[in-house]
Amino acid sequence: MVIPNSHIQSVKEILHHLPYTTTHLPGVGGEIKAAPEHFQVEEILPxxxxxxxxxxxxxxxxxxxxxxxxxxxxxxxxxxxxxxxxxxxxxxxxxxxxxxxxxxxxxxxxxxxxxxxxxxxxxxxxxxxxxxxxxxxxxVARNRFRILITQTAPGAIDAATAIAEAIRHNGIPNFYGEQRFGIEKANIDRAMQLVERQRPARGKQEAFLVSVIQSALFNIWLTERIGRNQYHQILAGDVAQKTDTGGLFVVDDVDEAMERFGRGAIVYTGPIFGPKMMAAGHPAAEFEAQVLNRFDLDLDTFKRLRAPGARRQAVLRVDDLTVRSEQNGLELAFTLPPGAYATMITREFMRPAG
Known part of the structure; x- marks a missing residue:
């Protein structure tokens, strides 16, 4: 099996231009991790x-x-x-x-x-x-973050406060962060080489590369859903997850599901492709299949790689997000569930001002 270079470049291009959900608001610019103490994370055990x-x-x-x-x-x-x-x-x-x-x-x-x-x-x-x-x-139950954004634009606190309010109200797409894909997304190249070998993944490193493929496809699926203006919608056939128990179910009553989604009782999930992934129903399943077909992949690809698959929440709710002005920038504080990326929060703020 040979993965066309055009497929690899297409994946990288989509990952490089993930959509934002606060583009109607001005960003604050700035940078993170100018010093290690500007990015603090505390792991909370269950x-x-x-x-x-x-x-x-x-x-x-x-x-x-x-x-x-x-x-x-x-x-x-x-x-x-x-x-x-x-x-x-x-x-x-x-x-x-x-x-x-x-x-x-x-x-x-x-x-x-x-x-x-x-x-x-x-x-x-x-x-x-x-x-x-x-x-x-x-x-891990959750991770608590305290992040300083430095070199922000003048008057950044007002813009940041508006962004924080929008995120608390609407959540953000639960994208995998760029660090998962490596410098210049080199992990994508390594992962596709593994697919071409058509043999089971061996060891932790190869298992990680399989997860890189799954993560990239999830990001692409979610990007395309946002592009169809379906980010705030529940579709018939979506696999939804109860936020209190974690239980999964396939949506058949869209109106009821939308009401529960609106009050935060459920969230729809996206595919971490694999043979044991809970299957979506029509028409949500067709949109998921289109992502695989686009890159000449199928569930058998992940069966050969011994990657069982799973579901991942598509919308990340950050109810405790706060922002305050500091002498050398803006400080964000929030907690996230395991597997969620803090950089997906900070990127919403760090768009260019104006």
């Missing part, structure tokens, strides 16, 4: 460690380190294998990040020795507690 067990939960704060490198440093310090260190999700390197890792350490290991070893690392250790189970990918 449970607290119980205080006993062979897994040590270490909550730490770091800057200039990515999650995998922190895990590797912890493993080296205690002579552990990589599989004996767990974490809930990956976090930005260029940020001040508070995150919890689990270490599989015998109960016989003295706590004073553990704490002394941790002090050798270039991190701020906030807490050390034991738990019965390993911390696994996805064990």
């Amino acid at each position: 449970y607290a460690p119980c205080g006993e067990g062979e897994h040590l939960f270490v909550t730490l704060r770091r800057a200039g380190w990515n999650t995998a490198d922190v895990a590797a440093a912890l493993a080296r310090c205690f002579g552990l294998k990589s599989m004996e260190v767990g974490w809930g999700g990956r976090k930005d390197k260029q940020a001040v990040t508070t995150q919890t890792f689990s270490l599989h350490l015998s109960m016989s290991t003295p706590m004073d020795r553990i704490e002394a070893t941790l002090t050798e690392l270039p991190f701020t250790i906030l807490s050390v507690q034991r738990h019965r189970n390993k911390l696994k990918t996805g064990h």
